[in-house]
Amino acid sequence: MSTLQIIGHAGSNFVWVVRIFCAEKGVAYELITAPPHSPEAKAVHPLGKIPGMRHGDVTLCESRAICSYIDAVFPGASPIPRDPVAAAKTEQWIAIICTAIDPMMVRQYLAGYFFPGTADGKPDRTRIDAALPKMLPLFDMLERTLASNAHLTGANFTLADAYLIPILHYMTELPEASAMIAERPAVKSYLDRQMARPSVKETIPTH
Numbered sequence: 001m002s003t004l005q006i007i008g009h010a011g012s013n014f015v016w017v018v019r020i021f022c023a024e025k026g027v028a029y030e031l032i033t034a035p036p037h038s039p040e041a042k043a044v045h046p047l048g049k050i051p052g053m054r055h056g057d058v059t060l061c062e063s064r065a066i067c068s069y070i071d072a073v074f075p076g077a078s079p080i081p082r083d084p085v086a087a088a089k090t091e092q093w094i095a096i097i098c099t100a101i102d103p104m105m106v107r108q109y110l111a112g113y114f115f116p117g118t119a120d121g122k123p124d125r126t127r128i129d130a131a132l133p134k135m136l137p138l139f140d141m142l143e144r145t146l147a148s149n150a151h152l153t154g155a156n157f158t159l160a161d162a163y164l165i166p167i168l169h170y171m172t173e174l175p176e177a178s179a180m181i182a183e184r185p186a187v188k189s190y191l192d193r194q195m196a197r198p199s200v201k202e203t204i205p206t207h
């Protein structure tokens with residue numbers, strides 16, 4: 001059978017999602033390291049984003065589509081539930097993460113530190129400070145959810161957790177967000193537990 005290739009940079013939170021998913025399912029893959037807009041990324045994503053995937057003649061982009069393909073093609077225990085309610089709850093949380101949490105915490109706040117685009121290369125305080133009040137209700141939402149659930153959708157780990165963990169992990173590396181996590185015991189305890197999960201531990205980006 002053809003080698004499964006995941007195309008992208010390990011530091012990308014969406015690449016990390018796919019890598020956690022593969023680790024959970026026990027699917028082997030080769031990571032083709034490529035940043036966004038590289039020739040490798042553009043070859044599989046019309047917008048040059050990462051992750052991309054190549055498996056024989058099949059090329060795909062977008063993390064959710066990639067996980068869906070891998071889930072259907074490879075055997076192994078899946079973190080995508082088959083039960084209709086659990087499956088829909090998983091998709092519900094993935095949508096909330098991709099449309100609300102990632103845009104504010106990663107694209108606006110984290111990018112203000114790591115990809116500021118300022119003339120002197122210093123963090124973009126305007127962008128960062130504008131994100132902070134909008135991040136508070138998102139962390140509150142997570143605190144309420146995780147206060148009564150071990151995982152986002154309930155008792156079991158699902159693909160929705162694989163979407164959230166990389167973002168929360170990166171938030172611990174930045175001062176304001178790390179304080180927001182420290183002030184929310186359920187979020188903090190959730191993240192501590194998830195970072196020790198084998199699929200997460202073995203895929204933590206090293207750079």
Ligand SMILES: N[C@@H](CCC(=O)N[C@@H](CS)C(=O)NCC(=O)O)C(=O)O
Pocket residue numbers: 012013014015036047048049050051061062063064
């Ligand atoms: N919806 C996409 C998002 C992928 C994405 O935004 N990847 C980022 C890296 S974490 C990227 O390639 N950014 C470059 C860009 O937006 O131009 C997915 O789920 O895969």
